[in-house]
Amino acid sequence: MKWILYDVGGVLENVDDHSWPLELEQSWSIRLDMSVEALRARLDSAALPDVTLQSGVADEYWRRFAVALEIDEDAVATMRGQLWDAYCGHGNVELLDHARSLQGRAGLAILSNSADGARDEEERRFGFSSIFDPICYSHEQGVAKPDARAYVNALEKMGARAGDVLFIDDNDAPVRGAEACGIRAIVHCDNATTIAAIECFLAS
Template sequence: MKWILYDIGGVLEIVDDHSWPQVLEKSWSVRLGLSVQELRARLDAAGLPDTTLQTGVADEYWRKFGAALEVDDVEVAALRAQLWDAYCGQANVELLAHARSLRGRAGLAILSNSGDGAREEEERRFRFSSIFDPICYSHEQGVAKPDAGAYLTALKRMGASAEDVLFIDDNEAPMRGAEDCGIRAVLHRDNATTIAAIERFLAS
């Protein structure tokens, strides 16, 4: 069986992962009356846990976040919700519809660099589990793209050989990482081109 392996941010979700953190940072600095430099300095000194490679640390992260910025639990909850809205963006409806249409023709899976809590937030918004299995998040696997371990773990979970997988990502480094593992890869730029590449792969 052939597999299509999708990234999330910038592919299944319409969001610019290169810009939203800076936009959010500026919004928070205005909201809290801090300069961006002071906001960064406080958070850098807070000892926040790395949420991208481990689970069960989100509550500690936000507790330390609130203490560092001297805000109460209500404000932390509001800032946390604002982060997830920015992180998740909007569903790429066209590409998700195409993925649904592939059921029975290919296995469908996700490999995404992520933060602790991403599975719950994205499932609530987009119901990815109704289309994709497995969903491989870096914070759950303990390894992130473009590390070879991320792809090898995904292959193991899919029960697939590298040559039977097409990987789709909107960044070149993860795409090259996949190719280094023997996985064919497509750099996502627009839906029409990506869908055409998927169809060619499945017809080959």
């Protein structure tokens, strides 16, 4: 069986992972009446847990976040919600609909660098589990793309051979990492091109 392995941010979700963190920092600095530099300095000194490679640490992350910025629980809840809204963006409806149409023709899976809590947030918004299995998140695997171990873990969970997989990501480095593991990979630029590449791969 052939597999299509998708990244999330910038592929299944319409979101610019390069710009939203900066925009969120700017918004928070205005909210707290401090400079972005001061905001960063406080958070840098807070020894926040690495939510990208660990699971079950989100609550501790936000507890330390609140202490560092001297804010109350209501403010934390608001800012936490803002982060997830920015992180998830909007579903790429066309690509998600195409993935659904592939059910029964190919295995469908996710390999994504992520943050603790992403599984619940993305499932609530987009229902990924009704389309993709397995869903491999960096914070649950303890390793992130383009580390080869991320791809090997995904292949093991899919029960797939590297040559039977097409990986789709919106960044060059993860694509090169996949190719180094023998996985065919493409950079997602637009839906039409990606869908055509998927169909070509499945027909080959």
